[in-house]
Amino acid sequence: MNSNELKSIGLSTGLILTNVALMAVIAVTPLSKITDLLFGVPIIGMVIFGAGLTGGRWLAKKGIKRDDKGLATAGTGLLQITYGVFGGGILALLPANLFPLALGLTAVVTTAVAVGATLLVYSTGRSFKSWGKYSNYLFMAALGSGLIGSFFPTLMLLTFILVLIGFIVYLVYEIWRMKQRPGRVVMNGIGIYIAYMGVFVEILQIIVRMLAEE
Known part of the structure; x- marks a missing residue:
């Protein structure tokens, strides 16, 4: 890795650590109840959570392209809040x-x-160029199974697996993009942060369930 790639990893690491700390704070506040409320009907929670991530990603990357720090900060803030509330609820x-x-x-x-x-x-x-498209297919399949799973809960395990694999595939794609365009330090850092945290919150559900059952 060259210095720009290491800078991207450093940026994403900073965003990740901030988000994890935010989760811990939200977990001891009334905001932690939002996740349970939204996911009372799984598809509603998935749509709102997905909208927060999609909107935050769009705002952040649009702000970077336009050199608009306010827009980039707003997008990153929305991503932090979305992951923070979801992870804090877990x-x-x-x-x-x-x-x-x-x-x-x-x-x-x-x-x-x-x-x-x-x-x-x-x-x-x-080349992992097509993996960005594959991750979108997995997320769309997860929405479909989540919609059906809202009425037939046994399907929610499939939904969870699809989302987890989707974020892993997306993480591979973002790492590949960083390798292809190392000069875009901030854009790469945010992309890796989004993908890493997506995997993180899915793994967190498994870990929390295991610890809660002990």
Whole structure:
């Protein structure tokens, strides 16, 4: 990796750490109840959560392209809030003394996935251009199964798997894009942050469930 790629990783790491801290704060406030409220009907929660991510990503990248710091900051802020509220709602299922363990384990697993994705991109030298499109297909399939799963809950496991795989595929795509255009430091950093946090909140659900059952 060259210096620009390392800068992108540094930026994404800063955004990730800020977002994880925000989750822990939200988890001990009334805002943590928003996730349960929205996902009372799964498809409603998925649509609103997805809209927050899509809108935040669009605003952030549009602001970067236009060199509009206000727009870029607003988009990044929306992403932070969306992930923060969702992750905080998940984390709130545990007592506060288990937050560090849950977040630490989730970070280890998610980072292992990210390292694997990086090795895949940098060691194979192949093109992952189409993987951005594949991730969109997976998210659309997840919305479809989430809609049906809102009435037949057994399908929600499939929805979870589709979303998790979708974010992993998207993470590979964003890492590949960073390799292809290393000079776009901020754009790359935000892209990797979005993808990493998507994997993070899905893994967090597994970790929290495991700890809650012990």
